[in-house]
Structure formats: C-alpha cells, structure tokens
Amino acid sequence: MSKNYVTGFPRIGEQRELKRVLEEFWAKKCSFEDVKQNASELKRRHWEYQRDAGVEFISSNDFSLYDNMLDTSVMLGAIPKRFRHLKDEELYFAMARGNASCVAMEMTKWFNTNYHYIVPELSLDDEYSLNASKIIDEYHEAKALGIKTKINIIGPVTYLGLSKRVDRGDVYEFWGKIVPLYEELLKVISTLDDEVVVQIDEPIFAKELDTKVLSLIKPTYDRLCKVSSNIKIAVVTYFEHSNEATKILVHTPIWAIGLDFVHGDENLKSLDIIALSGKELIAGVVDGRNIWRCDIEKTTQLLESISNFVSKERILISSSCSLLHVPFALKYEQKMDKEIKEWLSFALEKLDELSLLSKIFFDGEGSLNEAQKEALSSNIKANQNRKISPLIHNKTVQARVKKHTKLQREGDAKERLKLQREVLGYSDLVTTTIGSFPQTPQLRKARSDFKAALISKESYEAQIKKYIDECVAFQEECGLDILVHGEPERNDMVEYFGEQLSGYGFSENGWVQSYGSRCVKPPFIYGDISRPRPMTVGWITYAQSRTERIMKGMLTGPVTMLNWSFVRDDMPRGEVSKQIAVALSDEIDDLQNAGIKIIQVDEAAFKEGYPLRGGKIKAYEAWATRDFKIAVSSAKEETQIHTHMCYSEFNDIINTIEDMDADVISIETARSGNELLKIFKKVGYTKEVGPGVYDIHSPRIPSVEEIVKQIELLLEVLPKEQLWINPDCGLKTRKWEEVKPALTNMVEAVRIVKGRL
Numbered sequence: 001m002s003k004n005y006v007t008g009f010p011r012i013g014e015q016r017e018l019k020r021v022l023e024e025f026w027a028k029k030c031s032f033e034d035v036k037q038n039a040s041e042l043k044r045r046h047w048e049y050q051r052d053a054g055v056e057f058i059s060s061n062d063f064s065l066y067d068n069m070l071d072t073s074v075m076l077g078a079i080p081k082r083f084r085h086l087k088d089e090e091l092y093f094a095m096a097r098g099n100a101s102c103v104a105m106e107m108t109k110w111f112n113t114n115y116h117y118i119v120p121e122l123s124l125d126d127e128y129s130l131n132a133s134k135i136i137d138e139y140h141e142a143k144a145l146g147i148k149t150k151i152n153i154i155g156p157v158t159y160l161g162l163s164k165r166v167d168r169g170d171v172y173e174f175w176g177k178i179v180p181l182y183e184e185l186l187k188v189i190s191t192l193d194d195e196v197v198v199q200i201d202e203p204i205f206a207k208e209l210d211t212k213v214l215s216l217i218k219p220t221y222d223r224l225c226k227v228s229s230n231i232k233i234a235v236v237t238y239f240e241h242s243n244e245a246t247k248i249l250v251h252t253p254i255w256a257i258g259l260d261f262v263h264g265d266e267n268l269k270s271l272d273i274i275a276l277s278g279k280e281l282i283a284g285v286v287d288g289r290n291i292w293r294c295d296i297e298k299t300t301q302l303l304e305s306i307s308n309f310v311s312k313e314r315i316l317i318s319s320s321c322s323l324l325h326v327p328f329a330l331k332y333e334q335k336m337d338k339e340i341k342e343w344l345s346f347a348l349e350k351l352d353e354l355s356l357l358s359k360i361f362f363d364g365e366g367s368l369n370e371a372q373k374e375a376l377s378s379n380i381k382a383n384q385n386r387k388i389s390p391l392i393h394n395k396t397v398q399a400r401v402k403k404h405t406k407l408q409r410e411g412d413a414k415e416r417l418k419l420q421r422e423v424l425g426y427s428d429l430v431t432t433t434i435g436s437f438p439q440t441p442q443l444r445k446a447r448s449d450f451k452a453a454l455i456s457k458e459s460y461e462a463q464i465k466k467y468i469d470e471c472v473a474f475q476e477e478c479g480l481d482i483l484v485h486g487e488p489e490r491n492d493m494v495e496y497f498g499e500q501l502s503g504y505g506f507s508e509n510g511w512v513q514s515y516g517s518r519c520v521k522p523p524f525i526y527g528d529i530s531r532p533r534p535m536t537v538g539w540i541t542y543a544q545s546r547t548e549r550i551m552k553g554m555l556t557g558p559v560t561m562l563n564w565s566f567v568r569d570d571m572p573r574g575e576v577s578k579q580i581a582v583a584l585s586d587e588i589d590d591l592q593n594a595g596i597k598i599i600q601v602d603e604a605a606f607k608e609g610y611p612l613r614g615g616k617i618k619a620y621e622a623w624a625t626r627d628f629k630i631a632v633s634s635a636k637e638e639t640q641i642h643t644h645m646c647y648s649e650f651n652d653i654i655n656t657i658e659d660m661d662a663d664v665i666s667i668e669t670a671r672s673g674n675e676l677l678k679i680f681k682k683v684g685y686t687k688e689v690g691p692g693v694y695d696i697h698s699p700r701i702p703s704v705e706e707i708v709k710q711i712e713l714l715l716e717v718l719p720k721e722q723l724w725i726n727p728d729c730g731l732k733t734r735k736w737e738e739v740k741p742a743l744t745n746m747v748e749a750v751r752i753v754k755g756r757l
C-alpha cells in the first residue's frame, strides 16, 4: 500500500529554470510561448519525479508563474480596476510587478515563512466571476501524461483573510460573493473525471480566529461539499495546530483533514474527534519547511501513536506543508561536507522518506526490499550520528554559553545616552545611514572572483578598501554626521556572518522561492555556534582610520541570523540564538576595544519570527529580547548601541522593542508620514529613534522640500533631541546616481529644519 501524499511541490525548477525564462521574458528576450513551454516541461518533470517516487496524491495547480494567491485572484476575477484594460499575461504580470502606468499589488509574507504572496485587493464596486481555465488546463496536462492529480486550491476563508479591502470595511463581507464562485468551480471540476480529489488549503485555520471567522467554516464547507458527489474535498492546514477549526470541520461532509504534526503537536488532541468523524487524516509528518532528514524510526512511532486513534486505513502520510519552502535536491551539493550532507533532506529526498515511511507503516518493516532496508539503515545511522557528531556538539561552546551570565549591559538608558552624547558629541537631528551603500557590479565581481580564487586576497582587499575610501569620502563631503563603511565585503547580511561562524553550513544550489522569480539560498545552522575569530573588526577599524568622524560598526543580530536560516531541529530555537548572541557579544567587545564607539546590531527580521499563535508569543519575545540583550551585554555604557528593523508597524511590539534596550533604533516609517511613529510617543519612549525620512525601495530621488516636510512631521511627534535622521533601510540595492543626490538632499533638509528651529 502506498498512501502517501504531497501537499505541494516546488515550481521554480531544480536549476531555477522558471526564474531564468521569466526574467528573459520580462526583459523582452523571449516570447510568452517560450515561458509556457518551459513551464510545461517543468510541470511534467515535477509530476514524474513524484510519480517515480511512488507518491499517490500528486497535485496539479500547485504550479504558478508567479504566485498562487495571485492565481486565485485571477480565478475569481478579483482584478483591481487599474489593471482592467489589460489582458492575459500582460494583466497577470502587471498585477504582480506593476508596469509603466500601474503600481503593482502589494506583496507580503505567507504566514511565518519567507515566501511572499500578492495581497488581493477587494472592493464592493467590483464584480467577480469565475475563470477556471488554469485549473482545468493543468489537470488535463497531467492526465495526458498518465498522471491523475488532486487539484490544489486556496480556500475561501484563507483567501479572504489574507485580502485587503480598498474601499475599507471587512474582508469577510465578501464571503457571499466568493463562495458561489468556488461552488461554480467545483461544478466544473466535477466534470473532469469520475472522481476528483480537491485539496483546499486553509492555513489560516492555524491562527487564532475570532468567532465570526470560525462561524464561516461550517457553512462554507457544507456548501462546497454539496456541489457534487464525485468530488472528495480535503481541507489542509499547516504551520501550526488548527484545533478550533478541526472541531468544526469534523461536522461537515468533507472527505479528509490535513494536519501538520511537525509544527503543531497540539493537533494530536484532535485525533479522537477525527476518528469519530470517520474522515481520512492527512498526517503531515515529514517537515516541509526544514531541511533535516526525517527520523524514520521516530516518525514511524508518531504514526503508530496516531493510529491508536485513527485507524490505519484512514491515514495518508504527508509532508507537513507544501515542499515549496525547501530546496529541490541534494544531488547538486557536490562541495558539501559528506557527513553534514548525510543529515539533510531536500524536496526530492523527502519524497523518498514519505515512500519509506508508508511502506513501513502500512506493510511492516518485514516487507522492505533490499534497497529499502538499505535506506532505512542509512537513515538510522545518520540520525544516530547527528546525536553525537563533534561537528554538531561542541562542549567548549556549550560551557562558554552556560557560563555567560551577563544578561544585559550596565546603566540605565537615560544616563547612558547622556554619557554617550558627551563622548560622541553629536547634536540634535543627527544624520546617519543604515549601513550598506550601493553594491556595484564591480564589487560583486570582485567578491565572486575572490571566492573562485581568480584574484588574490591582496587584490580583493585592495578593491574593498578603495570602495570604503570612496564611500567615506562621499559621506564626509555630503556632510553626514555618523558614517558607515558601506558593507562592500558583504554579499548578504546573514551569509556574511554565517560564513565566519562555526556551526553554520551553506549549500551550492539550495534555492527557495521567495517571491515571483526571486529565490533565496538560506544558510543552515547544523551545530553549536562559535566565533573562531573577529568577523568585522578589520574592516570597521580600517574605515575608522580613514576619517575623523565617528564610524558605526555593523552587525546582524541573533534573531535575524536565525529567522533567515534553516535552523537545527535538535535544540530549541532560543538556545541556538543564545549561542549566536554570545558570539556577537565577543565581537562587540572586540570592536569597542578597537576604538569603535557606535555599534549597530540589525534585527531586520525580528518581527518575522513571531509565532502564529498568540499563546506562544510571550515565549518568543522572552528569548528574542534576552538574546539581543546578551549580544550587546558587553557594550560599555559609553558605547552606543543601535538597532535597525525593517518595519514600520510597532504598535503590537513596542514594549518588546523598549525591552531590547538599544540606545537608538532606526525604522522604516518613511511611507506612513508620522502616523506610525505616534506609538513611540504614546508609550513615553525615552530612547532615540531614527524613523526613515525617505523610502529607499524606489529609485526615486526625494527632493529637499519633501524631506523637510517629512522631518517636520516627525517633529510633531517626537522632540528634536530624540530624533535621528536617516533613510529607511540600507542602500545596497540602489545606484550611486540615486544615493548621492538623495543623501545630499537629506543633509540639506536637516540644515534647513535646524535653521528654522
């Protein structure tokens, strides 16, 4: 028996083929026919990979040329007015990316992953209607290859919950408009075959829902199930438990419920009611969002314990969520340490894990053939090795972290700031930037040439030094107060540190889709983390030696290091982050001993790590702030600690931000005037704040007047003594031609405002 189930499959292609062809198409270097052809080839390959691995439930409509939420908007005809004059692919990509006359739709993170979806824009003025062609075509496409797929769609409750209203009002008012379209869709689907399985993704059920939303679940699924008796509906949830929704779903006529047992242990509590309901259980037991090899023995035990409630015949063995969130295949990792590679599993390897698990679970270990026996024993060996390998477990690090009992820096923030102002001698409305300056093609080439040993260390370092010299000279010339070195030596703010910390690993081809054609290659934390040697001191002190002004040191904080990496699953996240924090505290001490007076510890991804469930937030905030404070605990009172966060909404987390005890925080408020800054005033925030005065995410150069206006708006909220003036994020993605005038205007604006005060 092989009842294994894959929630969804990566689509970007094992060599990022989809990325390549899309970008060529956007650059007008190929036709849309080429895109479609390429996409068909990828779909075929992905279906065949799954079929060959013995997956019984393979999806169609998990593919997308950009994003599945966007596809759902197109399916429902939820096309914002400004795009209505467009058609087909022009319409589709304009919604995703904007065009000369229409701004793109907003994009935001898919739950607590690093995948971004296109946010639907709903308005009562709009009429919606069904367009099922993509779904139908993809089903036929697979069928023509001899593969009968289940059809994936995003559920109405999740779709609405993730939408925004452009005419204000509540998104769920659209329930009555949307559900009939889903009914219509199912009617069309019912004509496709004698029997069709439809997977309806409702990840929003993994969040705490208010009673109004919960009350929609039963009528939605009662109605959808009524459409046709030849459709079997599986409602699939992931990323957390969904016990509240499960309680309701068991009383609807759906065929199956999908639960994530990797990221939602609490789902175990729903087993008895699922058993009673007689529904199938899609048991998500193979981690779809992390890269560790599944522990087959442990997972078999988990499945056995599940089958104490739900009988075996009713269980389907599944990935915990779509495999979209993991890299494609380990076969491309040629340079990776062999021992470490043994511990990993990417999407293709996960298919084999599912197949092995189902063989053992349904037919017993005795039924394994030679190859399967071999696979099992290799799995057992790898997992045993992970428990004891000295690559992972470093006694010295563990002892060092245990011994680190200094949990925060000395002094009260108010007094610290007074002292710092004396030492640093800056005045009100002090100007600075967030750290990075433009990453030029020459820089990128120098870095990659150096990595490939095409140029010598001396030649590489000379190029970096030249960049720093020019960067410093520009900042002095334009009159910035606190300087930065520009981060020319960093490819990525996490990777740069990861490469220098023991316990961090890297892949060659471990790409994961982030949005559209954009992929990221997150590093992974496999073992205890330590810092063999200083990581930034050389470059920062070099930069400081080039100027009389104060040079700000630049580090990435522990929480961001974690949230942008794959993290080991054999240790609580808070413990891993503490190890990074201790390593960073050593770095900060080295920096200040080398004469650096201001150090910024970026926590760009602090907010991303928030758990989906309110009940778990306290614990996250506790370790996340603890570890930020441990990281900066070595800073002397006169050393000023900055942090930067790529957010503007602080209303929910302001107390936590205060708790982090950074002397200065820079944030992303540029696009919201002074509205979002008000919370800082409201809570009586006493430390200093640098609300971005212009948006760096666009090539537009802000005028002096515009920045003056923005600063004046800020001054309505916070006094000049408390305000820093800076752009709203790092300048790495901008060009020098944009950065130079923009910063010159910013400094000029400050001069004007100061004159008026």
Ligand code: GLN
Residues within 6 Å of the ligand: 434, 435, 436, 437, 487, 493, 554, 602, 604, 644, 645, 646, 729, 730, 731, 732
């Ligand atoms: N210091 C980093 C930079 O300027 C911060 C980037 C970020 O917040 N994403 O690039």
Ligand code: ZN
Residues within 6 Å of the ligand: 434, 604, 644, 645, 646, 647, 728, 729, 730
């Ligand atoms: Zn930022």
